[in-house]
Amino acid sequence: MAYKAYLDALKGGLRDAGYVEARDISFEYRFADGRNDRLAELAAELVRMKPDVLVSHGTPATQAAKRATASIPVVMVGIADPVAAGLAESLARPGGNLTGVSNLAGDVVAKHVELMAQVASLRGVLAVLRNPANPGASAPQLKEAESAARLLGLRLQLFDVGAPGDLGAAFAGMAAAGLPAALILADPLFLEHRRQIAELAINSRVATVFPRSESVEAGGLMSYGPNLVSQFRQAAIYVDRILKGAKPADLPIEQPTKLELVLNRQTAQALGLTVPPAVLLRADRVIE
Secondary structure, eight states, rough: OOOHHHHHHHHHHHTTOOOOOOTTTTTOOOOTOOOOHHHHHHHHHHTOOSHHHHHEEEEEHHHHHHHOOOOOOOOEESOTTOOOOOOSSOOSSSOEEEEEEEEEEEEOOOOOHHHHHHHOTTTTEEEEEEEETTTHHHHHHHHHHHHHHHHOOEEEEEEOOOGGGGGHHHHHHHHHHTTTTTEOOHHHHHHHHHHHHHHEEEEEEOOOEEOOOOHHTOSEEEEEEEEHHHHHHHHHHHHHHHHHTGGGGOOBBBBOSOOOOEHHHHHHHTTTOOOOOHHHHHHHHHEE
16 A cells, blocks of 8 residues: 555654654544545544644645645645645745645656657557546646647547546547557546556556556556655655644745656566667666
8 A cells, every 4th residue: 555655754754853653743544545525524524633733645635624624734745736726825935724745846747748759659649547526636737748749749638537437448448549558647546546557558558657656666657756755754844843833834835856757667568668778768767
């Protein structure tokens, strides 16, 4: 379970700051398991416990936390664009009760499109897997992908997946349309079900590019983006500062400082793809 690694990173960051669990700090967890319809209920449940700080992952969960409380500080992690999603006034001065670590990193999604154009024969069309229930995250990513696709003479074909049960039909549709590759937008639902997505993609002969390396470790072809474990460690710094009296409104939202390219060579072989040497040389990690 990927979330264990994220929680361990958050706890590790707080240990580094001098906190001892059960003596100085305690944790309560709630997981929606990719079901956005549960987020409002879970956020309200946590707010009723009157915690000193809430930590949220992803745009839908953070929006639920924002709706649930205007007073408890919220440290958000992995937000595609907190300003566009209405979660912050600006990165430098977020305002309100939210701050944290954003995924807003220039041309990350554009790089996904470029990488896939180098690795797969796209024949003019690139599939895109989107969660329509998460427009706050998908809209800025899609806008960026469309701009990159136009520059490369490509067209995007959207496949909407709002629940795990929709994944099979989406990949069957890609296969029926003869689409050789798919861009998987950043979304907690797709991260939660990364193994199912990877298996469906290989069975459908669809190359995939993801924002998170965990999806490549689960069998996806490649990823480019920030390391989420590192971002949860960054979140611990925010939690520490807030517990010591800082106000979220005064803590700038940080952007990723390191982006990594990860490739799965086994998946490339299963798809019959030869990854160009130029892409291999740029990879930070190759899974054999």
